[in-house]
Amino acid sequence: MRTAEALRMAVEALRVNRLRSMLTMLGVIIGVLSVVILVAIGTGAKNAVEKEIAGLGSNIILVVPGQVGLGAAPTQSRLDLSDVAYVRRVVGDPSKVTVAVNSGEPVRVGRVEVFATLTGTDENMPHVFDRPLRRGRYLTGTDVDTRRRVVILGSEVAAKLFGDVDPIGRQVTIAGVRFRVIGVYETVGSTFGVARDQEVHLPVTTAQRLIGLPRINGIAVGASGPDEIEPLRQRVVAALAARYPDETFSAVTQTQLLGTIGTVLGMLTGVLAAIAGISLLVGGVGVSNIMLVSVRERTKEIGLRKALGARGRDILGQFLIEAVLLTTIGGVIGILTGVGGALLIQAVSPVPASITWWSIVLAFGVSAAVGVFFGVAPARRAARLDPVVALRTD
Amino acid sequence: MSHDERAGRRDDERAEASAEPGAAGAPAFEAIGLTRSYRLDGGVQVDALRGADLRIGQGEFAAIVGPSGSGKSTLMHLLGCLDRPTSGTLLVNGVDVATLDDARLADLRNRTIGFVFQSFHLLPRTSALDNVALPLVYRGAPRAVRRERARAALEAVGLGHRLTHRPSQMSGGEQQRVAIARALVGDPRVLLADEPTGNLDSRNGEEVMGLLERLNEGGVAVVLVTHDADVAARARRQIRVRDGRIERDT
Known part of the structure; x- marks a missing residue:
């Protein structure tokens, strides 16, 4: 079967259960949205601090007594x-x-x-x-x-x-x-x-x-x-x-400061992204769940398609594409609302937010991967259905 | 891959299929000692088919008859490669189906066998045209070819004016004719019909039977399962199944 055909069928299947598709997507949307916004805030904070350091002047060396570093007590x-x-x-x-x-x-x-x-x-x-x-x-x-x-x-x-x-x-x-x-x-x-x-x-x-x-x-x-x-x-x-x-004396340069601060804030951004990523994972579980329901509901349809010549992998493809479509549409909506949200935060709050292309690419990639990962089990179940058993279901 | 390439490859495959051993002159179905047993959830073993020997030639018109629970549906599912036998051998057009993997079996169903079911089994919310074109989707036929052949098949069953109607907008008789068009669209050599008139009134049933007869005259082997004596009487051959065995073959 051709991919275009499978895609058309998947769109149709999602359209038939519009509300259910939307609710399932919502989990992915919230996950992607939070990834984009939290990464934007983390990156914004980092950029702001780097700008502040650069704003001190150029080529400055600060000499202070004692050790300077994370967790060092003031001397x-x-x-x-x-x-x-x-x-x-x-x-x-x-x-x-x-x-x-x-x-x-x-x-x-x-x-x-x-x-x-x-x-x-x-x-x-x-x-x-x-x-x-x-x-x-x-x-x-x-x-x-x-x-x-x-x-x-x-x-x-x-x-x-x-x-x-x-x-x-x-x-x-x-x-x-x-x-x-x-x-x-x-x-x-x-x-x-x-x-x-x-x-x-x-x-x-x-x-x-x-x-x-x-x-x-x-x-x-x-x-x-x-x-x-x-x-x-x-x-x-x-x-x-x-x-x-x-x-002991320490002489810190702006470069060192930038490096230290950058590491800390980079870690912070990573942690924020990971937390948001967990919500994306939860969204993926929702997709898996709804796909299992969908396979069960359409048992008869699957049986019929097999009787008419669909191979296991045609059925697998159909349900996998459906799951991936669900998560990538959710991903795109999440990215759009996330970018919008980040811009809004930037505009109306003192929190700096800076949208990064990598967070968008990552969010989209992860949502597509979530679709594949969480779609495989239901799709395999569909592909393995015995046509006779499936046709007998009423 | 371009449409032309696809179409070209399809023809190649067909040429290849007809060159397979035993394809020429082989009977449509040849069953030797076919059995099918399965276990119910409670663990009780049911022997639905207890050893059927059967030969159905190309272009035949046969009815499988018997009381319900006799095993006639099981036999048909086996013939249609929707199910695999527990033991015994089944040759379809001379090819032993036990040697075929899932993909080849699907291909066999797609190209060689057309199915008509008692409850039509049309996709809801899908037009008659798209329902009929479905088998061609799994052959990788380009959309234009699919639509053209589906239209021709619908016209052949007298539904040229109902192309865009959905199953819910059609009568039972019309739905069954759509299902027959779908069974025909891939040019199968055999049509398997499971109680095709079971859900229809006598007028629509008559129409469907007439259609099957016409198809048979055109060279397609028709095997129908029924417990309706009048319907069975229309077939040139009657295979009576009882308690999982072929009781009489006339």
Whole structure:
């Protein structure tokens, strides 16, 4: 028998039991839909994080005390400003090295109070990181050297404290100390869940006095090009290790971060896809079930077809095509609704969703495979029916 | 594969089939010591056929008669290769069916034998034309050829005006004529009819019998199973089956 003919017969059989076919497909549709949507969300999250990392600036090396890695406990920092000067000498270009001291503090203007991340840094920060200003100016060397009480506000902090009023030149209070606003950053979004628009930058020296500790949290080094990153990283780590033989230091590059984050989020996406895949499997069981019912119902028809010259494999083909048609139509509907759903999520929710072609191809392939896998048992049962027994059934 | 190739191959196969040993001049059916036993669910063994010797020549018109439970339907199912004998030998057109696998047996049913059943066994929700064309589907005939031959077969049984009607839109007599057209469409050498008039009134039954007679005159062997004496009387030969044995052959 020709495939076109078998296909026509299968379409006809599905049309006759329209409601039943639809309900059976629904299981496959939900499975495929969830695969497409969950993979889109996983991929979207990965893309968003990668964009955030890239958005920090280019060719950055972050030097922090202790081990950096999954599950590593944060280490008490032993670095101070003299180490920054040391790293500057190692790197050679002082402007390519900057520093960070972090602390969470409430920032107040009159009665309005906002909890912000205070980051003490220096005049070289804009040479290392991408951090465009909306208004005002960056920190200067003098700000740092003279421990000036000046701040640059993240866009969100500025909006919360001052609303539409221009904050430049105005006063904010942090831990009882008054600071003058000298700049406002552009909105940059968040990195690793750190809302960078909620940051307040101030001179590192001022920050250390405010916190009451001479420590710093990390040093950031900007390499001059992608090829410079690795040699520079090794040089900095080696230099720090020579200076502090008992301590470990880590210098992470963006590439490493991207790799680590990518692995984690890739795993997450895989897990999500696997969970969705299980629902697709359940849909397949539904197909198998309904095909068995169909074979039983059409026992007489199968007997007749055999009497008229259908071979076992003609009958097998007919029922297999029917099952595969059921799952692939379900698969296509699932893909369409899944893509639609992912676009909708992207449009109306903060969850990033990114549709990937491989998830679509995979979903379609798997749904077709589910049809074959779960259609084989009922189809074989049909193919093996004895024509006499089948014709006798009433 | 193109339509032409298919059609060409079909003709080749047919030429090959007629060249098989014993095909020329062999009787349509030759049964030697045919038995068929089966077990009921309770484990009771039923010997439906207890050794039948039978020879039906090409172009014959024979009726298998007997009371219900006599084994006449079992005999017909065996002749039609819908069932395999428990023991004994059956030659169809000189070919021992025991040597054929499932696919070849299906091919034999498709090309050599036409079936007519008491309850018609037409596919519901399917037009008369498509019902009749069904045997050709399993031969791989192209759609255009199938439709043309199905139309001709329906015209031959006087239903040229009912091509697109579905079984539910036709009378019993018309449905049985569609079934006969379906049995004919593949040019079989034998037509096996199981109580073909059993579900019909006398007028429609008469019409169907007339049709079978005409077909027989055209050279097709007709073997019908019936317990209706009037129907059986129309056949030139009567094979009486009783308790799984052929009691009389006249």
